[in-house]
Amino acid sequence: MNDIRRDIHLFVSVARIEASLHAHKLALQKIPAEIATVDKAIAELEAKENAVQASLEQLTAQRRNTEKNLREHEDHLKKYKGQTSLVKTNEEYTAMLKEIANLEQRIGDEEEQLLILMDRIEAAQHDVAKISEVVKAERAKRAAERQVLEAQQGNIESEVENLAREKPKILSEVSPPLLKRYARLAEKHRDVVVTRVEAEHCGVCRQQLPPQLAVEVRKNEQFITCPACGRILVHYAN
Numbered sequence: 001m002n003d004i005r006r007d008i009h010l011f012v013s014v015a016r017i018e019a020s021l022h023a024h025k026l027a028l029q030k031i032p033a034e035i036a037t038v039d040k041a042i043a044e045l046e047a048k049e050n051a052v053q054a055s056l057e058q059l060t061a062q063r064r065n066t067e068k069n070l071r072e073h074e075d076h077l078k079k080y081k082g083q084t085s086l087v088k089t090n091e092e093y094t095a096m097l098k099e100i101a102n103l104e105q106r107i108g109d110e111e112e113q114l115l116i117l118m119d120r121i122e123a124a125q126h127d128v129a130k131i132s133e134v135v136k137a138e139r140a141k142r143a144a145e146r147q148v149l150e151a152q153q154g155n156i157e158s159e160v161e162n163l164a165r166e167k168p169k170i171l172s173e174v175s176p177p178l179l180k181r182y183a184r185l186a187e188k189h190r191d192v193v194v195t196r197v198e199a200e201h202c203g204v205c206r207q208q209l210p211p212q213l214a215v216e217v218r219k220n221e222q223f224i225t226c227p228a229c230g231r232i233l234v235h236y237a238n
């Protein structure tokens with residue numbers, strides 16, 4: 001292999017590394033958002049569960065309150081009924097009967113309200129049980145998704161480290177004049193300096209190349225740059 005072919009061969013390796021690094025960079029940019037989506041889904045489920053739980057607690061508190069009122073009114077009623085024989089005037093008697101009727105009405109209302117509340121509590125308990133089950137299953141599923149994403153992130157990060165270490169080693173073998181040209185281009189194109197041609201288009205800027213130039217790139221025998229973006233063009237298959 002002559003020097004230029006050897007250099008192009010090295011650039012092919014660099015192109016593969018840069019393409020991988022670029023793809024990894026994009027993937028790593030997406031993962032935090034994907035993790036956030038998973039966390040948000042979990043938070044939404046928990047908020048729903050909390051809301052249902054809170055509504056059950058509210059109903060239970062209403063029930064306790066109604067029961068307390070009912071007991072008080074029943075006590076009053078008992079007390080008034082015991083005192084009817086003690087009243088002395090007609091006026092007092094009429095007032096007491098009115099008070100008794102009033103209390104009986106309230107007690108009736110409260111008993112009715114209690115029945116309604118008990119029905120609603122039963123329904124709410126059912127809702128809580130149902131949603132808790134769903135949340136438990138979803139949480140497990142989401143936690144697994146999160147774990148997969150974190151593992152992916154870890155794998156990509158270590159792959160990036162490996163590739164980033166490998167790249168300068170390969171570049172150090174490129175002959176000095178071409179390495180200098182690479183370095184100059186790298187100032188402008190930080191991530192991808194060398195790219196392959198894909199179906200006669202620059203792999204990065206997508207500019208269509210003149211057919212003859214594409215043919216030359218395919219041979220991997222010359223130092224060729226993209227007429228549009230200036231990146232070094234090489235050929236390699238998948």
Ligand SMILES: [Zn+2]
Pocket residue numbers: 202203204205206207226227228229230231
């Ligand atoms: Zn280009």
